[in-house]
Amino acid sequence: MLRIIKGEEPEFFTNFNKLRKSGETYDDWDEIDTDVKEQLFKHLLVDEQSEYCPYCERKILYVEPSGKKKYRIEHIYPRKGDDGAGYKEKTFEYQNLIVSCDGTWIGKEKTCDHAKAGKFDEGLFINPVEENPINFLKYSMDDGEISPVKENGEQDYHRANYTIDLLQLNAEPLKHARRGYIDLLIEKSSEADFLDVLNEWSNTRDFPSLTRNLIDIYSELL
Numbered sequence: 001m002l003r004i005i006k007g008e009e010p011e012f013f014t015n016f017n018k019l020r021k022s023g024e025t026y027d028d029w030d031e032i033d034t035d036v037k038e039q040l041f042k043h044l045l046v047d048e049q050s051e052y053c054p055y056c057e058r059k060i061l062y063v064e065p066s067g068k069k070k071y072r073i074e075h076i077y078p079r080k081g082d083d084g085a086g087y088k089e090k091t092f093e094y095q096n097l098i099v100s101c102d103g104t105w106i107g108k109e110k111t112c113d114h115a116k117a118g119k120f121d122e123g124l125f126i127n128p129v130e131e132n133p134i135n136f137l138k139y140s141m142d143d144g145e146i147s148p149v150k151e152n153g154e155q156d157y158h159r160a161n162y163t164i165d166l167l168q169l170n171a172e173p174l175k176h177a178r179r180g181y182i183d184l185l186i187e188k189s190s191e192a193d194f195l196d197v198l199n200e201w202s203n204t205r206d207f208p209s210l211t212r213n214l215i216d217i218y219s220e221l222l
């Protein structure tokens with residue numbers, strides 16, 4: 001998972017919310033103006049997330065409005081919970097909005113927002129806007145599995161497990177992709193330039209947290 005640093009609410013969305021609250025536009029997410037939603041897609045995905053899914057860390061490149069999107073706007077605090085409650089008051093709250101991959105294109109297993117759906121415990125979920133997930137999660141260099149950082153204590157260990165399970169971050173196709181990424185790095189790199197390749201790939205390929213984890217491990221060996 002990636003830490004997402006939210007900037008100030010963009011002017012176009014502030015203006016939209018003013019119109020919405022005054023009754024001059026829809027107060028329903030499903031009927032939000034298409035142009036506003038498209039601006040949100042581009043701003044969140046490109047400007048704040050560098051075209052990464054914050055959950056699985058796969059690259060999800062922005063496509064123009066006429067293109068077929070493999071991502072969607074995610075409400076971290078879901079609008080509709082499985083218990084029928086949800087967090088409707090946070091529907092248009094900018095800090096609650098990110099872009100997630102559609103979670104259905106990694107084999108047949110659902111991951112990320114698609115797996116999370118309306119299931120949510122705000123006391124357990126590691127919110128990538130409010131906390132840095134790298135403090136809670138670590139990667140296995142053997143099989144690409146994500147696991148909790150044990151040194152954090154029982155509560156954080158429980159939160160990490162909850163978040164991993166909720167988003168299905170160890171779904172077999174996703175874990176296999178991380179393992180393949182590690183193998184490719186090793187294949188492309190000699191011992192002399194391994195760190196250079198890691199630094200080059202850290203912001204251009206899938207799984208930047210995994211790459212940074214490898215950088216830390218390798219740097220300690222120098």
